[in-house]
Amino acid sequence: MEGHIYGEELRPNIAARLLIVFPETRRPDRRAIFDAVARSEQFLVSHDPGEPMERDGNTGAWLELLMDGLTFDCMGLQPGPPMQRAEPRHVFQIGNRNFAACEAIALTPGPHLAGAENTVPVVRTIVSLASQLCEHLEDAIAVQWEPSACFIGNNYFKEVSERWLEGGPFPALGLSGIAVAENGLLRSDGLAFFTGQELELSEQLSADRVSASQLMVRLIDRLVMWGRVQETSEVAGGDGGPLLLTPSVDGKTVSVRLK
Known part of the structure; x- marks a missing residue:
């Protein structure tokens, strides 16, 4: 990435x-x-x-x-x-x-x-x-x-x-949280403390709340280590296929969607 x-x-x-x-x-x-x-x-x-x-x-x-x-x-x-x-x-x-x-x-x-x-x-x-x-x-x-x-x-x-x-994953549910935005999409809450950005999953990815939450936890773990998304980037998305991470114009939100 x-x-x-x-x-x-x-x-x-x-x-x-x-x-x-x-x-x-x-x-x-x-x-x-x-x-x-x-x-x-x-x-x-x-x-x-x-x-x-x-x-x-x-x-x-x-x-x-x-x-x-x-x-x-x-x-x-x-x-x-x-x-x-x-x-x-x-x-x-x-x-x-x-x-x-x-x-x-x-x-x-x-x-x-x-x-x-x-x-x-x-x-x-x-x-x-x-x-x-x-x-x-x-x-x-x-x-x-x-x-x-x-x-x-x-x-x-x-x-x-x-x-x-001990080397395990970042405690995404504890040092950050997951919220539902006004538009119904799942958003991270607290990732911006580390990277200056929050994640927002697309409508398709937000539909299944359980799998969406699991995906959000994995992405928060990665971005705490890797930092701010400057340009559209592709990451592995697991069973659903690759994902595209795209920063907003103001750089404060990263939209996540299937490629």
Whole structure:
């Protein structure tokens, strides 16, 4: 497949923020994070301000965490206020629990990663860090990936993130979602965070929702690795034959149709 680069100028200005959700009043404090560090041995506390202070527009208890040479701010810790949560657009395996009263902490890339928040290595590391925290903070029950407003049950998040981190497919249903556009076509939701573009399947490809969703997941996985579609390109489409991927005039949408 040819003609693919990452499109910095088209990526939306959305924070690479991942929330870890806890039952009400069960958010960790700084000491709980230090305890998780000791149990995990996969990440470190690289800076502890020692007292609540403003960080990235938020005032409260926070720590700077180091993993794989990258730093991330961990904010919303007790005794400060929890982080605000946006209304989710996609929900994956959270069961029947009422999450309205839950509270969240947040992981965001540190200042030295400014401009690189949308890159796969940074996202892989923040996902790996969140997975470690979910493993060692026993009260964690879900995560929320802000760029696509995906709300993900803890067990499902650990399953798909570990598979990706071990060399498997990108967690397209978790770090992105699939939506039905006003015209009835299936569209990706969240791919633009990585490439500056969303996918839209043709009417023919959107007709069977199950196979269309499976196709969308495969294409999202490919484009997260390959980047933005600059010109009409042909890709293998499986049993249905080859596909043509065509960028829109403004470069923000990639239409997918059978060749």
